[in-house]
Amino acid sequence: MVFKxxxxxxxxxxxxxxxxxxxxxxxxxxxxxEDITVLTFRKNVADDLISAIKxxxxxxxxxxxxxxxxxxxxCLRLLGNPYVIDSDDLKVFDDSxxxxxxxxxxxxxxxxxxxxLLDLYTWLKNTCTPxxxxxxxxxxxxxxxxxxxIKKCFERYEKYKKHLKGIDYSDMLQNVLNQKIPxxxxxxxxxxxxxxxxxxxQVFNMWVExxxxxxxxxxxxxxxYGFFGGSPDFFxxxxxxxxxxxxxxRLPEPIKNYSQDLLKCNKMTAPEMKAVKTDSKVIIRAYYxxxx
Numbered sequence: 001m002v003f004k005x006x007x008x009x010x011x012x013x014x015x016x017x018x019x020x021x022x023x024x025x026x027x028x029x030x031x032x033x034e035d036i037t038v039l040t041f042r043k044n045v046a047d048d049l050i051s052a053i054k055x056x057x058x059x060x061x062x063x064x065x066x067x068x069x070x071x072x073x074x075c076l077r078l079l080g081n082p083y084v085i086d087s088d089d090l091k092v093f094d095d096s097x098x099x100x101x102x103x104x105x106x107x108x109x110x111x112x113x114x115x116x117l118l119d120l121y122t123w124l125k126n127t128c129t130p131x132x133x134x135x136x137x138x139x140x141x142x143x144x145x146x147x148x149x150i151k152k153c154f155e156r157y158e159k160y161k162k163h164l165k166g167i168d169y170s171d172m173l174q175n176v177l178n179q180k181i182p183x184x185x186x187x188x189x190x191x192x193x194x195x196x197x198x199x200x201x202q203v204f205n206m207w208v209e210x211x212x213x214x215x216x217x218x219x220x221x222x223x224x225y226g227f228f229g230g231s232p233d234f235f236x237x238x239x240x241x242x243x244x245x246x247x248x249x250r251l252p253e254p255i256k257n258y259s260q261d262l263l264k265c266n267k268m269t270a271p272e273m274k275a276v277k278t279d280s281k282v283i284i285r286a287y288y289x290x291x292x
Contacts, residue, residue: 004240012250115142125170193218
């Protein structure tokens with residue numbers, strides 16, 4: 001039996017702090033750091049998790065990172081830390097076939113409109129979209145390579161990676177899925193769950209089957225990676241005991257009220273929550289025009 005819990009709270013409600021306290025309680029109960037995986041999507045959030053959890057482990061940061069980090073870092077470890085191809089490898093591939101894999105856009109959102117072949121390849125993996133439907137990529141109109149060569153290009157890229165005995169960023173998750181590699185801890189915690197991509201959610205659902213305790217924390221209204229395949233539905237539709245954190249320690253009351261009014265205008269909902277009282281006029285003037 002898997003004990004499932006999801007923690008729902010708006011900005012500044014202490015979702016990360018709540019997970020940290022759960023982690024502490026498991027350690028007090030006799031579980032070891034190597035029994036608990038804590039992860040998230042973004043590296044900066046993962047760094048915050050590592051800093052918050054490290055005091056409870058009595059381990060150095062390198063050891064903590066074995067079980068606390070991003071989806072990609074945990075998957076890479078489960079795969080045995082294989083060689084990850086770098087920009088020099090991509091340049092050699094480009095020079096061999098005249099592609100543009102090595103000229104990659106650095107921004108996540110910009111990458112979905114860049115027209116770069118590796119960005120397209122990664123987007124297909126993140127969204128679990130078959131290569132035959134590559135035109136669904138938001139930047140498909142910027143792809144220079146003729147459409148009848150896209151599939152052949154990616155086949156060559158896969159062959160090239162095998163030749164190097166290496167993987168790329170998107171393979172870290174996909175290979176775990178393909179090889180059906182289970183999580184190696186009985187406890188799984190995920191922060192910022194609303195940011196998960198389709199690919200990450202598939203890994204998550206596979207791992208849940210082998211866990212004893214699963215905790216997720218998130219806020220569907222803070223989902224910002226739709227362009228990358230993320231969806232708040234993964235959080236809202238996951239069936240589990242729900243804990244709602246109903247007080248924000250970050251937002252002044254006028255900001256909280258205004259943001260909830262905006263959500264209502266868009267026919268979206270959010271849990272009612274208390275906010276920081278203030279006598280100052282945080283919002284002087286604001287206009288919002290709802291679309292029909």
